Amino acid sequence: MKRLFYNLSLRGKLTFITTLTCCLMLLLTLVVVIAMQRVSLRNELLQDGQMLARNISDNCVAALSHHDPQAAALVLEPLTATHRVIGARLFDQKQTVVAQYDRHREEDPEIDEPTVEPSLPRGYDFFQNYLDILQPVVSDGQVLGQLLLRVDMAQINDVLTRYLWVGGIVFIVYSCLAFLMASGLQRLVSNPINALLVSMQTISREKDYTLRVEKNSHDELGRLFDGFNAMLAEIEVRDQELRESEANLKYLVNHDSLTKVANRSLFHDRLDHALARAKRIKSRLAILFIDLDRFKNINDSLGHDIGDLVLCVVADRLGRLVRDADTLARNGGDEFVIILDQVKKTNDVSRYVQKLSRELAKTIEVSGQNLHVSASIGVSLYPENGEEAGTLMKAADVAMYKSKNNGGDSYQFYSAEMNVDSRESLLLEHQLRDALEQKQMLLYYHPQYELKSGQLVGFEALIRWNHPELGLVSPLDFIPMAEESGLIVPIGEWVLYTACKQMKAIQDKWKLPLTMAVNLSPRQFLHPSLVQTVAEVLYRTKLKPCFLELEITESMVMGDIDQSISKMNEFEKMGVSLAIDDFGTGYSSLEYLKKFPITKLKIDQSFVRELGRDDNDSAIVNSVIALGKGLNLRVIAEGIETVEQLDLLRQEGCDEGQGYLFSKPLPVNALSALLDSVLINNPEGLTQMGQKS
């Protein structure tokens, strides 16, 4: 029952409680009214009965005084006409019945004579169907006997029964009315609540917080609606803010923050979709890989802010030429990529790329300067150049690099002739651009020894490229590339800075007068700001110039001899020493060698390798050593791998040497062990260092 009640709707509960309350109230009223009516009817009956009993008892005085039963019977006889009185009995003083009247016995003589004692404490008593009244028969103050009058209550009972029936009918009718009214009344409350509920469900289902519930009253429910609407308004605002920040976040995740075009992640997503669609509808698509030419120069010379502005202008120009169905994205740095959907003819792509180039070639005016930008563009086509996104991207990248290698400001369609090897090397070259930024470059240090004493005198810094897929890449594989692309300038600067910093750290810790030799490439040497760069590096690392040695090759300086000599003089003034690397392999002129302010000759390892085995090589080595002595230059031999080579070099008076016989080039973390052992064998290192500086 309890559970049934709790399972009822709110409206059901309210209707039930209201109806029940009304019915109980009515029932109570009916009970009280009927009970009062009963009391009143009984009192009336009692009064009438007592009056009748008094009259009759007065008439019985004579009969009892004379003990005359017949007279007594005559007195009682009129009662037979009174339909209310169903019995009467006259007792004398000895409680003996003198006369009696019993309607029921008269009607049915078989009925047993009732045994009635003339004793009623109150003088009367109500029974279920009758009322007994005991009236003393008194004469001159003397009780002669008693009269018992039995009054029928059937009439009263009938009246009460009628009352009960009427009450019952009233109760039923009233209950129905109460139910109808209560349920109608509850509708006033529950309908708005239901409306609220329906609105809430709709809002929560459709997540549409702009909806509002309609208010129909100004009572508490009205206020509830107001409150609900206010809450919705608040949620709407928050929802809006949330949507905005979600959209913002989505935008940020998918767009390049500088140029506002799609970023790499969105691009790859779009490319996957475009490829899936192209496969489905058997159409073609093109990927354009766009790389700005010499953008680094803009950054380096005009600063990154200008560089950023240029990128924004380029993105804007490209964006204006990209159809809605196509995608333009920034691939990072100065690279942009475009997906051309549903390509019909290759010629269309060519025309489109030419249009892009023309648009990019327009002068860019930034901060009062007119800049000219061009791009190298590589194009790959689906399905001709591949079916997967990765393959097509690589193909477009390779083609772009091909066009860059052709001098830039051009475009190139990918073709199978750009074979795997050149593709790999083109890609490698491409990746080299990011290697510094990605901190993939590191230095190894090759120890250099004084051959006579066997003492460590310095290191040669040798670069390595820790490629994420290829592992350690030899400088032989990327220095030429870096040289060709001009990347050697920033790479060389990094080598210079890292090596000097490392040497300063070594000196600070081990207090040894060691020298750091750093290789310079031709392009690096020719760079106009080289001297300034070296000066800045020394200033920043606090390494004294006398501990830096720059290795240059003969061929480097032979181009513009005067300029080279003037540059070398500047280094000499600065206190930085110069060594001629790979000596003997290039075009050497004694005349010029004399003019060069160099301090050391480095015998190329190709001669050292054959020392003792090839007479020519041995002769060259001996000559170089002799030449060095003649010019008052120190001579160092590289590539010493055997004791025999070492002995021969010592015999000839070669000053220094390096090679696998002593040690392979060491990563920075292996230097400590070597330097610790040097310090143990050479405790005067500190003093020597003081002397050198």
Ligand SMILES: Nc1nc2c(ncn2[C@@H]2O[C@H](COP(=O)(O)O[C@H]3[C@@H](O)[C@H](n4cnc5c(=O)[nH]c(N)nc54)O[C@@H]3COP(=O)(O)O)[C@@H](O)[C@H]2O)c(=O)[nH]1
């Ligand atoms: N411009 C720059 N050029 C650099 C830089 N770092 C290196 N290089 C040049 O790359 C070439 C290859 O260098 P690497 O592979 O590091 O080889 C060096 C030594 O490991 C190797 N070597 C030294 N001793 C031995 C030996 O006993 N056996 C043997 N097989 N190889 C040995 O010789 C290379 C050192 O050459 P060099 O510079 O002529 O002293 C090389 O031409 C480097 O110059 C850089 O930062 N910038």
